[in-house]
Amino acid sequence: MAVVRQSPNMSAIAAALGVSAATVSNALSGKGRVSPELAEKVRATAAALGYVPSLTARALRTGRSGVLGLVLPDIGNPLFPQIAQAIENAAAALGYGVLIADSRGDIATQTEAINRLIERGVDGMVVVPRRGTRIADIGCPVAVIDTPSTPGNTVSADHWQGGEAIGRHLAQLGHRRVLLVGNNKSSNVQSDRIGGLRAGLGLGVHCDTLWIETIEDAGGPGCPLGLADKARSGFTAFAAVSDLSALRALTELQRAGIGVPEMVSVTGFDDLIWSPVVTPALTTVRMDLPTIADLAIGALIRVIEPEAEGEAATAAAATRVSCLTDRVPMQLVVRQSSGPASSLLPDAAAGAEPALLTLPKSWHAKNQTQPTAGEPKI
Amino acid sequence: MAVVRQSPNMSAIAAALGVSAATVSNALSGKGRVSPELAEKVRATAAALGYVPSLTARALRTGRSGVLGLVLPDIGNPLFPQIAQAIENAAAALGYGVLIADSRGDIATQTEAINRLIERGVDGMVVVPRRGTRIADIGCPVAVIDTPSTPGNTVSADHWQGGEAIGRHLAQLGHRRVLLVGNNKSSNVQSDRIGGLRAGLGLGVHCDTLWIETIEDAGGPGCPLGLADKARSGFTAFAAVSDLSALRALTELQRAGIGVPEMVSVTGFDDLIWSPVVTPALTTVRMDLPTIADLAIGALIRVIEPEAEGEAATAAAATRVSCLTDRVPMQLVVRQSSGPASSLLPDAAAGAEPALLTLPKSWHAKNQTQPTAGEPKI
DNA sequence: TCTGCCTGATTAATCGTTTAATCAGAAAAG
DNA sequence: CTTTTCTGATTAAACGATTAATCAGGCAGA
Structure with missing residues (x-):
């Protein structure tokens, strides 16, 4: 042997x-x-x-490692698995490896993580920035996944349009008093989503915004948000900017004996893993992560692997991926947690009640499997 | 300039x-x-x-890339962020980078992903195997994170002990009929957890096991699990082998008007991100992932960076990380979703009503528009 | 027949670091 | 005064691939 x-x-x-x-x-x-x-x-x-x-030898000779970096603000984020998976798939399809770096929500750690990746010789990197930060111009191609309102070159879901979709959906269901549930005021993504929600709901709908972090600053992490009171005070829909907040709202309302969706509707964002399996399954809006990842990786590769182009032009754009901002549409996923507006308000009940009664019996059944982009008729 | x-x-x-x-x-x-x-x-x-x-040049010369691979069965898994974060931190602390590879739940893709990592010259890899698969002896140090009952060299949480902790907790709360909620029969991790649960509950407790995948095979993904009926038939606690299943159980029971924890208790596994913020917050058991990651990475590094040792000995163990299986204890996290055993059994009490009456008055008032149990009328 | 072109292959340099082998000089030992 | 030892540094050969420059022929055109 x-x-x-x-x-x-x-x-x-x-x-x-x-x-x-x-x-x-x-x-x-x-x-x-x-x-x-x-x-x-x-x-x-x-x-x-x-x-x-030997990719190592090739990298030494050619100066290209065939590895891309992925910097994430907080790996603990429940959306991260989907992003990482999409990026990894897109990169692998083009023969690139993906090196991860966790910035642990810290700005200093974020720049440090970026430096580590550069030292490892990545050919480019995809950065999901910590909210509020901008990525400095490092000597390396960078694609940013954030939100279109972030200045700089970004690829992202069209959070505003996603918000609009949810907003229109709720408005069509007859909701006239909607509570928007956000986490953190300084997040660009959340601002966009809330802006889109307000736009989609239209002028005739009264909106308030509740910020979870503000409440938790007083009540401690995981404290009650007081949503049942909000429901009793006339809000018929709770539109959260993340499925995590939506889940929190859903369970808090259910626990208080408020039926979802008969009494109030709850919607989320991102279609996270639990959204289809909770009861009632969450109505939400989904990012097209494969497309976003393809765009981000594609833009990187275009800079990394120059084809037949003028040298001066490519050199000038060498560290910035593209001049335009790509925004990828989000897709409304209607499930059971949203339904026609009812009301817990004794005085406003007269108008809302009939809608509940005229709902076709099969309404929820019809809507549970198809993630239709169009809003269901009521 | x-x-x-x-x-x-x-x-x-x-x-x-x-x-x-x-x-x-x-x-x-x-x-x-x-x-x-x-x-x-x-x-x-x-x-x-x-x-x-230049780490590339160093890698070429020394034959060590300073990069470790991380192979995950399914990046979509909600536990993944924690694992990836722990591994990345442990590796970064020792100056190593982490290259991710997604095996998308597929065995062929898993081996393919492993090969890609090897071609990229990783010095070693951490594999969380797809359930039921064993990692073949590839020519590269491997640490497996799975469950102690997997043959081979693994580092893992002590799932059995975690199950015992939950089981004892429920038994002490007086539960005598417990429904164990599993996902998939062929998962070693789940088997261990269920074994531990049974052991912790002790002989005096009646247990049944419900497999979600079996039910979904008939009812489709996200279908109702019929837990309310189980509760009415006398089960007072639902011990899921994952927080995702626990969440599913919790919302389904809440939706059916069954109060948690007043009527039944629900427990999970893994302390996933939503566990502390849902209402009621989930009682669960937490893996000590930093320790697990440190052990796995440490074992890899020990093989990769031989110190003063006999050459023959290290050569023999070169592709296997350690002979012993490390099991890291899990930690019980008691929150609000578990409480003293009650009963919905008509013969155990006058009926379902009494339990309901022990609730705070406001709870019942809020629910009066709904029939106690069963599906809501629309 | 000689020049020039084209084809198919080789030579050798290069990427940046590590490391074994070597070397010059000084200090210590005889 | 010579020999040995030791120190502090240099030389040169890797590691494995890429690639510009070169070269040996074959074949065609003048």
Whole structure:
């Protein structure tokens, strides 16, 4: 039994065929001038010997590592798995690896993480910035995934449009007093979503915004948000800017005996993993992460792998991925947590009650499987 | 204004000081014989020039890339953020980068992902295997995070002990009929957790196990699990093997008008992100992921960076991280979703009503528009 | 027949670091 | 005064791929 053979290199293939290593390189890459027959023989013996090119050596020579960095504000974020998965898939499809870096929500750590990635020689990076921060111009192609209102080059979901979709959905269901549930005022993403919600609800709808972090500053983490009182005071819908907040609202309302969606509606954002399996399943809006990841990675690759272009032009744009901001539409997913407006207010009940009664019996059944973009009729 | 200077290399430092590149290398690494004064000067100019060592070149020369791979069965898993974060932190602390690979729940993709990592020259990898799979002996140090009952070298939480903790907790609260809620029968982790639960509950407690996937095979994804009926038939506690299932159970029960924890208790596993913020906050059991990550990474590093050891011995163990299986204790987190056993059984009490009457008066008032149990009328 | 072009391959330099081998000079030992 | 030892540094060879420059022939045109 032979010893474990080290993975053979190009010289091994070259020696086996009696040619030079350069010829092997040319044959495998198809770049130089090699006769077709020899190229075929090279490929055959490469396969036979189990040749695996050393990406390290290639990186040293070419200056490109074939690795992209992914910087995330907080890996604990429940949306992170989807982002990471989408980015990893898009990168892998183009032959790139993905190195992760966690900035732990800290700005200093974020820049430190970015530096670590640069030292590791990534060819480019995708950054989901901590809210409120901008990414400085580092000497490396960067694609930012945030929100279109962030200045700079970003690819992102169209959070505003997503908010509009939810807003229109609720307005069409007859809701006239809606409580918007946000987490943190300084998040650009959340601001966009709330702006879109207000726009989608229209002028005839009364909106208030409740900020969870403000309440928790007083009541401690995980404290009650007082949503039942809000419901009793006439709000018939609770539109959260994240499924996590929506879940919190849903359970708090259910716990207080307020039925969802018969009494109030609850909607979220992002279609996180639990959204389809809670009862009632959450109506939410979904980011098209595969597309976003493809755009971000594609923009990076376009800078990293220059094709036939003027050198001056590419050099100038070398560290900025693209001049335009891409916004990818979000998709409304109607499930059971949203329904026609009812009211817990004794004095306002007269108008809302009929809607509840005229609802087709199969309404929820129809809506539970199809994530339709169009709003359901009532 | 000078042109953008390329990051200087060792030769630049050497030239600036009039010494050889080898001396610079020795000075910075502290390995060869360099006079202390010169070493200090080298460090100073290195800092002054903004020298950043090329990890690529070092990797090529030493054969070690300083990168570890992380293979995950399904990045969509809600536990993933915590695992990735813990692994990334542990690796970064030791100067290693982390390359992620998603096996998308597929066995073929898993091996393919592992191969991609090997081609990229990772020094070792941490694998969270898809349930039911074993990791073949690849020519690369591997640490497996799974469950102690998986054969092979694994680091993991002590799922059995975690189950015991929950089981004892429920038993002490007086629960005598407990429904265990699992997802998938073939998961070793889930089997361990269920085994631990049964052990912790003890012999005097009646247990049934409900498998969500089995139910969904018939009812479709997200279908009702019929837990309210289970509650009415006498189960007073629902112990899920994951917080996701627990959340599903919690909302389904709440929706059916069954109060948690007054009527039934619900517990989960893993302390996922929503567990503290739902109402009632979930009683669960938490993995000590930082410790698990430290153990896994530490075991890898021990193989990768051999210290003063016999060569034969290390060569033999080169691809297997350690012979012993580490199991890290889990920590019970008691929150509001578990409480003293009540009963909805008509024969155990006058009926469902009494339990309901022990609730705060406001609770019942808020629910008066709804029938006590069963689906809401629309 | 000689020059020039084209093809198919080789040579050798290069990326930046590590490290074994070597070397010059000074101090210590004989 | 010579020999040995030790110190502090240098030289040069890797690591494995890429690639510009070069070269040996074959073939066609003049």
